[in-house]
Amino acid sequence: MSVVYSRRLKKELQEIQIEQADPAKRAAGIQLLQAEDLKTWYFSIEVLGESLYKNEVFHLMVRFDPEYPFKSPAVQFVVSDKVKPPVHPHVYTNGHICASILGDDWSPTLSVMAICITIQSMLASCKKKELPEGNDDYVRTAPDNPKKTRFVYHGDSV
Amino acid sequence: MSSDYEYSDDEEYNEYDDDEEAMDVEDGSTSSEEDVEMDVYDDDIKVVSEARKAYEVDYRPLTHQQVKDLMVADIEYISTIFGVGSDVAALLLRHMDWNKDRLTEKYMDDAFSISIAAGISPVPKPSHSGPDRSKRVTRSSKSSKKIEQATISEPFLCPVCFDDTATDTLGLSCGHIFCTGCWAMYTVSKIRDEGEHRVLCMAENCGVVALNPFVHKVLSDDEDTCARYDELLVRNYVACNKNLKYCPFPSCDRSVSCPTASSRSALSTIVPTVSCGADPKHKFCFGCSIDGDHRPVLCVVARMWLKKCRDDSETANWIKSNTKECSKCQSTIEKNGGCNHMTCKKCKYEFCWVCMGPWAEHGTAWYSCNRYDDKSGVEARDAQSKSRASLERYLHYYNRWANHEQSAKLSVELYMKTEKKMEEMQLTTDLTWIEVQFMKKAVDIVENCRTTLKWTYAMAYYLENGNQKAMFEDNQRDLERAVEDLSELLEQPIESETIPVLRQKVTDKSVYVQKRNEILLEDTAKGYLEERWKWNVVVDDL
Ligand SMILES: [Zn+2]
Ligand SMILES: [Zn+2]
Ligand SMILES: [Zn+2]
Ligand SMILES: [Zn+2]
Numbered sequence A: 001m002s003v004v005y006s007r008r009l010k011k012e013l014q015e016i017q018i019e020q021a022d023p024a025k026r027a028a029g030i031q032l033l034q035a036e037d038l039k040t041w042y043f044s045i046e047v048l049g050e051s052l053y054k055n056e057v058f059h060l061m062v063r064f065d066p067e068y069p070f071k072s073p074a075v076q077f078v079v080s081d082k083v084k085p086p087v088h089p090h091v092y093t094n095g096h097i098c099a100s101i102l103g104d105d106w107s108p109t110l111s112v113m114a115i116c117i118t119i120q121s122m123l124a125s126c127k128k129k130e131l132p133e134g135n136d137d138y139v140r141t142a143p144d145n146p147k148k149t150r151f152v153y154h155g156d157s158v
Numbered sequence B: 001m002s003s004d005y006e007y008s009d010d011e012e013y014n015e016y017d018d019d020e021e022a023m024d025v026e027d028g029s030t031s032s033e034e035d036v037e038m039d040v041y042d043d044d045i046k047v048v049s050e051a052r053k054a055y056e057v058d059y060r061p062l063t064h065q066q067v068k069d070l071m072v073a074d075i076e077y078i079s080t081i082f083g084v085g086s087d088v089a090a091l092l093l094r095h096m097d098w099n100k101d102r103l104t105e106k107y108m109d110d111a112f113s114i115s116i117a118a119g120i121s122p123v124p125k126p127s128h129s130g131p132d133r134s135k136r137v138t139r140s141s142k143s144s145k146k147i148e149q150a151t152i153s154e155p156f157l158c159p160v161c162f163d164d165t166a167t168d169t170l171g172l173s174c175g176h177i178f179c180t181g182c183w184a185m186y187t188v189s190k191i192r193d194e195g196e197h198r199v200l201c202m203a204e205n206c207g208v209v210a211l212n213p214f215v216h217k218v219l220s221d222d223e224d225t226c227a228r229y230d231e232l233l234v235r236n237y238v239a240c241n242k243n244l245k246y247c248p249f250p251s252c253d254r255s256v257s258c259p260t261a262s263s264r265s266a267l268s269t270i271v272p273t274v275s276c277g278a279d280p281k282h283k284f285c286f287g288c289s290i291d292g293d294h295r296p297v298l299c300v301v302a303r304m305w306l307k308k309c310r311d312d313s314e315t316a317n318w319i320k321s322n323t324k325e326c327s328k329c330q331s332t333i334e335k336n337g338g339c340n341h342m343t344c345k346k347c348k349y350e351f352c353w354v355c356m357g358p359w360a361e362h363g364t365a366w367y368s369c370n371r372y373d374d375k376s377g378v379e380a381r382d383a384q385s386k387s388r389a390s391l392e393r394y395l396h397y398y399n400r401w402a403n404h405e406q407s408a409k410l411s412v413e414l415y416m417k418t419e420k421k422m423e424e425m426q427l428t429t430d431l432t433w434i435e436v437q438f439m440k441k442a443v444d445i446v447e448n449c450r451t452t453l454k455w456t457y458a459m460a461y462y463l464e465n466g467n468q469k470a471m472f473e474d475n476q477r478d479l480e481r482a483v484e485d486l487s488e489l490l491e492q493p494i495e496s497e498t499i500p501v502l503r504q505k506v507t508d509k510s511v512y513v514q515k516r517n518e519i520l521l522e523d524t525a526k527g528y529l530e531e532r533w534k535w536n537v538v539v540d541d542l
């Protein structure tokens, strides 16, 4: 683990914890659930206000690449007995997300919280609850880690 | 352009005269295509030849340095006419996929826009109006939460690593500043892990690309990554240039220039087999990704055939086995040489491994092991017998195709054993090294011609029945017979007393085999130009 990796994540974690403690600063609908180490973090995400996902709560799993922040983290929705991924044209039923911020558009100056907010707004702006095209094929052949997938990012309408 | 390189057999082709090379670069500034078309090479890169064979294409093997020189010439050309530095010119060219004409057009039209698009200049600060249409993910929302931008005032806090003690900082023309350590880690990760030559500014949403000197500066003591970066740039240049192709052999850094095969339409009349010149084995097709020599069959037909073989691999698998049963006494016979003339150890029945027919008839005019008798297909009326007939037909060609491939391998393997014996003989007798080399040459010829034969079966499978196909199959049969004869000679027991006679026979046969191979390739190549070959399927994926 590099010095940059740990200093950077400790700093991000510290900022998130300060924000979470302060309702004025907190990003509404996003909550850190678990960050026991500097490898995998969990967040809960919900869209507040009017949206197709009213009253639904989702869990995000964020796994850090050893070269974070130069490489984006692997981010996916948790699929378990308790929580399901959202039905969304860019979210596969295995929890993988097709979003350019997690791939080509990642920049080392972005942060975990920036990703959470992007994904939250991706849900908020959704016009129709439907699965991605080719969901079944993708899920059948998908690698465990979504970062191994070369996504073709769908449209501008996210 | 006046530098025609002439090669002789024993000359190292990668060692050009320095003066010539330097001249090339100067001249190359006009256009690389011209540069290349002037130098005509024969297939085996022996001499510049005017009487080129119809089945050969003009091409030029290039060393890594020569490709670099072509790239530099393009950069210098743009640098001169635009009046910009060569690093800026290089980035503009990379942005336009090295298309000088389109770049010139666009640059003359709107130099400012293209400089932004290429990542040379930052996007000017907008007087924000309207939605940001260039981005796919909502950018506005996350900007509120991004990690705060460094302020240039003291103390500097690197916005990537949060180090506030870093004293060495760097930034591109956009003014986004980061610590040198972060730049280095980021650049190494881009180049090494992602194989990316476009090193973008680390700031979110900033499209400015690092120029070459910046990358080299950041990587200062990391020579490996620097070399990798330079190679990525050259690879990108080659990938964008229709006239150039890298040698596909692993860890070979040479390439080939072949403008005559650069258009898709050219591939409907030529099979551009080329060689990078590093090794006789480094032969490949300029027109497609099939490695090795697939003459005489066109790229598109070869691709079709390989796909068919993949799709039908299960049905045809049994053929590849090395053992068969003698059709007379049913004892198991193993094939361990390249020759298809088999003799059953038990009953002494002599037969052909491919068709299992009696060998004695193979030399006669009425017997054609290579031709498929379409009777059953013509007679087939119901769907089931039709599909059986079409499978039988396919297996006829596939069987021979696979057998030539296998026989070529077996010949080479068998030769390894022979070679040892020959070397021993050289020590115990008064034979010279040269005198024992004839076997090696003959094995190479057999391997080569079996490759031709192999592909003739892919070709014949798709050729429409008729006179033309019959003539093609005559040539195929003659070559096949000659190759089998030579193959058989190569499996003769070698004794020092018989070597002079064997040597004469092998040499004579080798000459004949090569002649037959040339006749076949020449005739098919001319047939493409004369549009003589009619296919039994639609061949238009060109
Ligand atoms: Zn830093
Ligand atoms: Zn920048
Ligand atoms: Zn090569
Ligand atoms: Zn080809």
Ligand SMILES: [Zn+2]
Pocket: B326, B327, B328, B329, B330, B331, B344, B345, B346, B347, B348, B349
């Ligand atoms: Zn037998």
Ligand SMILES: [Zn+2]
Pocket: B339, B340, B341, B342, B488, B491
């Ligand atoms: Zn034999």
Ligand SMILES: [Zn+2]
Pocket: B352, B353, B354, B355, B356, B357, B362, B369
């Ligand atoms: Zn036969």
